[in-house]
Amino acid sequence: MVVARTPSPPYYAVIFTSKRTDGDNGYTAFAEEVLKLAEQQSGFLGAESVRDQDQVGITVSYWDSPEAIRKFKNEARHMEAQRLGKELWYSTFGLRVCKVERDTFL
Numbered sequence: 001m002v003v004a005r006t007p008s009p010p011y012y013a014v015i016f017t018s019k020r021t022d023g024d025n026g027y028t029a030f031a032e033e034v035l036k037l038a039e040q041q042s043g044f045l046g047a048e049s050v051r052d053q054d055q056v057g058i059t060v061s062y063w064d065s066p067e068a069i070r071k072f073k074n075e076a077r078h079m080e081a082q083r084l085g086k087e088l089w090y091s092t093f094g095l096r097v098c099k100v101e102r103d104t105f106l
Contacts, residue, residue, distance in 0.1 A: 004046025004062055009100045011045060012063045018085070018093035020055035027089045034081045041075070043068025062100075069097060 020027070038044050043064040051057035063069045072078055085093065 002048070003105070004048050004060075006045050006062050006100070006103065007064075009102055011100050012066060012069060013098045013100050014061045014063065014069055015096040015098065016059045016061075016093065017096075018057050018059075018090045020051070020057065021089060021091050025088050026084075030081055030084065034078055037075065037077055038072060041068065041072050044072070066097070 035047060038047065038061060045062035045064060047059060047061040049057065049059040063072075
């Protein structure tokens with residue numbers, strides 16, 4: 001995992017927690033495509049993602065504004081990923097959007 005380099009706060013974090021279904025079902029390639037798409041979006045600051053042996057994962061993406069988050073949420077390929085996630089890739093998932101007011105790294 002690579003730790004995202006973020007600017008000084010404030011900025012925003014979108015925390016996506018999920019449990020994958022069995023099999024890849026096109027997930028890996030589509031996830032890579034969506035990350036590349038996010039990287040091209042105005043306001044995207046970075047992302048971090050981990051998944052354990054039980055297929056529980058957390059992905060945190062960082063954004064400079066709520067508007068940037070909304071714009072990406074409504075991007076066509078990301079909307080397709082959301083649909084496929086509900087139908088095929090995740091047995092459960094949740095989303096949290098937070099304002100980062102302080103961060104500390106060593």
